[in-house]
Structures are given as structure tokens and as C-alpha cells.
Amino acid sequence: MANISDQIEKFIIATLGENDSIDITRNSLAEYFSCVPSQINYVLETRFTMDRGFIKESRRGGGGYMRISKVPINED
Numbered sequence: 370m371a372n373i374s375d376q377i378e379k380f381i382i383a384t385l386g387e388n389d390s391i392d393i394t395r396n397s398l399a400e401y402f403s404c405v406p407s408q409i410n411y412v413l414e415t416r417f418t419m420d421r422g423f424i425k426e427s428r429r430g431g432g433g434y435m436r437i438s439k440v441p442i443n444e445d
Contacts, residue, residue: 373402373404373408374408374411374412374415374416376402377398377402377404377408377409377412378412378416378417380398380401380402381393381398381412381417381437385437385439389438389439390436390437390438390439391436391437392434392435392436393434393435393437394434394435395409395410395413395435413425413435413437417437419440422439422440422441423437423438423439423440424437424438424440425437425438426438
């Protein structure tokens with residue numbers, strides 16, 4: 370069985386699907402996966418990077434969210 374970080378990554382990628390971006394909340398993901406929000410932060414910081422073709426935007430307060438967007442990767 371995949372570890373929790375792998376499961377979270379696969380879930381986010383599946384949720385992105387064909388969309389250019391998604392908005393998620395750390396707390397809702399943490400609740401869904403029965404883990405602490407810092408585990409979500411770890412996955413976002415290590416697996417959703419510019420090098421891997423993602424941009425993250427964070428908004429705090431009022432429920433806050435994290436927007437994850439796909440960006441084209443330049444192979445040069």
C-alpha cells in the first residue's frame with residue numbers, strides 16, 4: 370500500500386485531471402486523509418513544485434485555500 374504522501378499526491382493529481390487549476394483547503398484534505406495539516410504542507414512543498422510543472426498560490430484567512438495550477442514545462 371502506498372504511503373500517505375503518495376496517496377495525497379495521487380488524489381490531488383486526479384482532482385486536477387484536465388483542469389488547469391484547483392482550489393483546495395489544507396484542513397479539508399487533512400480531515401479527508403485523517404492526517405495533520407502539516408502532512409498536506411509537506412506534500413505540496415515537495416511534490417507540487419515548478420520543476421514538476423506546478424505553481425502554488427496560498428491565501429490565508431476566511432477559510433483560506435491553496436490554488437494549484439499546472440504550468441508548461443520547458444525542456445530546454
